[in-house]
Amino acid sequence: MGKLKINVVIAGRTYPLSVNNTQEEEGMRKAANAINKLISMYEQNYAVSDKQDVLAMCALQFASKMEIASIEKDSTSTEAIEKIKELTKLVNSHLE
DSSP states (O other): OOOEEEEEEETTEEEEEEESSHHHHHHHHHHHHHHHHHHHHHHHHSOOOOHHHHHHHHHHHHHHHHHHHHHHHHHHHHHHHHHHHHHHHHHHHHHO
């Protein structure tokens, strides 16, 4: 299957994109929708006159969410590994 050509609108501007499949298209459209909602929220709640500032704040919020999720995932993985080690020691002690 060839690339699909789609258009997404962010902050009132249309961006032509190529995607590989309908799943990627849905992801792009949902992301654009989330960005536009966040832009509206910033414009309604803060005195920002420049779209560049609003877009920078949107980018910061999305990037920080990704980083926080990554940190939480690493923390959860570390905790799981420690519990597995404890259980392994407990099983080994009962087998000896």
